[in-house]
Amino acid sequence: MSRPAPSPIYTLRGAGGPLNALHFSCRGGDPPLLFSGSGTGAIHIWNLNTRRAEKVLEGHSGNSVIWISTLQSTNALISQGRDMRVCQWDLSEGRGEVTDSVWTGSVGFCQCSLLEMSPGTRLLAYPGQQTEEIKIIELPSKAPVCSLIPDAKLGMVMCIKLWQPDSGPGPLLLAGYEDGSLLLWDVSQRSTLSQAVAHPEPVMCLTFDPKRLRGISGSSEKNLSPWMLDGQNNLQLQDPVSLVNPGVSQLSIRGDGKLVASAGWDHRVRVFGWKKLRPLAVLQHHTDMVLSVAFSDHQDPRRRLLAAGSKDQRISLWSIYNEGADTG
């Protein structure tokens, strides 16, 4: 008999808006934290021990926050809002103020992507003012690195992922576009390496596993499309995984590369085994679209969590497939 469907271990309420972005920070200091960016422009910092919001940051003047991330080397947070700004926050010693900001000029929903190059320097890729443009700058100097515009007309850039391959000189960038195609960019050469049409609809989200050179993208249709990079950096599509209900807002791979979770428009989070994309669980709890999903980076694998943020203004936290007490 298969086990009954799991239920969340707890729910965080009170964000006061749809939750567009989630980001865990459980590795370093105590207590473990969860950052959430809401549709009302607030960034909540949740203490996962007390399960209360420790602090609320308001910096995007009421515009929706669509992406957040922490900077590993410093006690800092970076967030992207629909006020066309990417803000950097200083969180050390209980502070919470914007130290720097970048104007993007993008009116779309494309989330930024951050890549740590060396301690202290990092690359930030963000959608530019032209809808199909991706800009990359170096932080903290804010020196522009390049601007990537595809030759063909692919429509708006929908999602991007910057990563550094083990072999090869420069970082690569994966981008999904409005017409459903995926492009692999070589950042240093400013050229496209490969292109593939993954979906008939706009690519809503993508995630990539640099260790296995394998990624997966979601769209507004009923399929998830997994793909692979071969040795020559060619994108190869694999058999799609079909879903019961259409629409995926976000995809996330767990740190150990065993699970991938999808945030569905049908209020459900689906969990698959990352290796064969075998469906493992359907997490039903939310009463509205799930917008974001994230796996925690706990050092102890037993404490790992899965967080899902929904339009119903709640964040649900789940503990599934953790070694030890509740393994799969």
Place this chain on the structure above:
Amino acid sequence: MSTMESLTPHTEVRVAVGRCVRTLTTSTDNKEIITAFQTLHSYLDEGPGSSTSPVQRAEFRKAHYTRTLQFLISSINADWLRLLTAAQRVELWDGLFLRGPPEQALLVLMEGIGTLRPSTSLDHLVSLTETFLRSGRLADLLWNHCLEAGPSDSPQLRETLLGRLAALPDLTANRLHPNNKPLFLPQQYYPLLAAEMLTALERTCQALRDGKDCSLTFVAQTLGKVCIQGHSGSVLAVMAPRLSVCTRSDMVWQRVCWKLLQNVPERWLESVLTGLVQAVSGPDALGRIIGNLVLKNKKAQFVITHKLLLLQYKYETRVLRILLGYLAADRERRLLVIQVLRSLCQAWANPSAVRHTPLEQQLYVSKALLLCVGLLNDSELQELRSELLQCMLGGMQSHLDSSVVRVRRMGMVVGECLSSRMDINGTKLKFEYEQDEETQELLSLMTPLTDDEPEPESVNGVHSPQEATQDKSSQNNSVHQPPKTAPDSDLDSDDELTPYDMSGDQEMSQASPPRYLRDCLEAFISSEDPVRVELSLRAAEGLVRKNVFTAREISVQLTKVLLHMEDKYNIVGFLILRQATMVALTVTDCIPVTQYLTTEFYSLNYSLRQRLDILEVLAMSAQELSQPITDKGNPSKGITPIAELTPYPGDNPVHWRQVVERRIQSKTKRLSKGATQPPAKVTPNRYAPVAGHFFFPLLRSYDRPQVTFDLLGSDHLVLGRLIHTLGLLMHLAVNAPVASQMGCALLDFVWVVRYHVDQMVRRGVLFAVCSVFLSMPSHSLLVDLSDQLFETRTWLADVAEGDPDADCRNLAVQSLVLLDKNLKKQLDPQALDLQS
């Protein structure tokens, strides 16, 4: 002159033996004693160098051997015995026992063991008996009786000998208690005896080949005696395989076996045969061993064709296969198969048997019938066609009429098999029933095993249902990813992660659920839109629980609509949803809804299903009301009340019974442990004030038959469920002030139907009685029911002993225990306190 001649050796031997005995009693000289022993031994020496004549030896064996041995045992403590060395004692003293006629030696030894007190002498005798058994003297004993010129003995002596042989383990165990020897234990002795019998039989075969006549009467008697004493298993486990092998090619062996079985006295034949059919490996082996005994011996025929097939239903299917295979294997015996089939048909189709015999027996008869039909060839089938058809039709009807699911299913399977075998114009019966182990086994019986040695029933190809559902649910979600072309070297794959249940992952509907209860009502009454109806049905329970006041306004109306609602759109979980909503309505607005439902239960033009629904709703509502409100937030959530419900009970009233079982358990525990548990938190019982509204209207008009509904007539099913429900309502009313009246009324009601033919009704009655005893306060039990209690007790005792249904018997025993406990508590409260 001739008398003189015969007297001479007679007196000679007597004198010599007398002298020896005297020497042994009086002498203190070692040599003299040894000489005396040697003289005695000389009468037993058979060889050519013997100093005595055969006539003398025969005379000694016949007249003096037993007495000599008895003398030896009586003087076992004498001083002269000490004069011998240990080796001499073994050679001379023990030797006398081991070389003479074994039957006499055995009798004397057993007598000796019986009379001696525990001492070294007894130990000596015991070890001597062990040696006696080990050195194969039993085979000699049996073989001696096989010879035509065997020891001529009186019937009494023979009887005693048989008794000693068959009961040696009992005799020794009774005497020796813990000092018994392992060899004398039944586990060792009977296989030994069996092996010795085989040796005797083997010698018989050899003698027959040499042209000598033998008699197997004694061996057959021994076998019979041992088997009737209950050791057929261990004896035949040794004998049957060996006989089966020996008879395979050897005609002499076959004749010996047949003769052996013919010679088994009739009163012991049954136990030998039942043991044998269980011990042999297949029908052919049985045929070789017993031959056509079944045709020659009336008793054997009765046992094999009647008792083993129809009455003693404890045997495995293998035994049935062997028996019927045996009957069918031979042309002469085949007539019996037809006869057996007729009686099996009769037994199977008999409506009274269906109602009054235990289920296991019916299953056994069904198996035998199927096996039997499977063995028939086409011409025989043609001949029996009309009888089979009659059996099938009549039997099916009585099986399908039964209210027990297993009986119905058995009827369906057997019907299917019979019809497929008979080939009625190419048509076959086909039923829809759930496959389980039982049906699989029944179906498998139609295919004969070709192998000589049948293997135990295999469970081949039975896919567990959950496997299937898992497959289905995963197909629901996604297409399986085919294995990648480049196999990953990592060992960790998704396989180690077990999926959770994903059946809840359904397509989302576009429409939004209704937000007002009146909208639901509207949708139920007038909407033709399946989506709207489904959403309304799904939302209804939550809305009822959330909006209590609206629910009260339209409770009866909504209940009426739901009661008449049909699953027009094939909504998933329709029955559960409908029931849950009705339960919610009943709980929310108790009195009007129960009034409506109880009135409708007896009114015209309802289907059985609807009447059963009414009962279920009442029972579940009462259950919910009687439970303390633990979680206040629960009803207001309104999203998942459906998921909390157990699966639709359907035809299975077990869950009610479980409740009572649990109650009984907890009750008995409390009595024995004392009040150690912390007292439960006090909450008002919502059921107690309204229990009467649930209960009494249901009792009102059960005896008024209507055109469509005759509770005391053909509608057993409803009657059984009604009584169950009443029992449950009674049970839930524990501690309610009205419980006493309810109990009296319920006992009055069930009294009429206590001997109902349908076991479901009887179970219901007993369940109700149980709940009366559980829920009624014991003082009012005594006061209000005093005149009925005695009769009830007698009736319960009667049921506990004689009801064919095991559940009924158990329930009756439970009721008796409860009643006694109650009475004891009331009559003598102190005694009970002390006891606990």
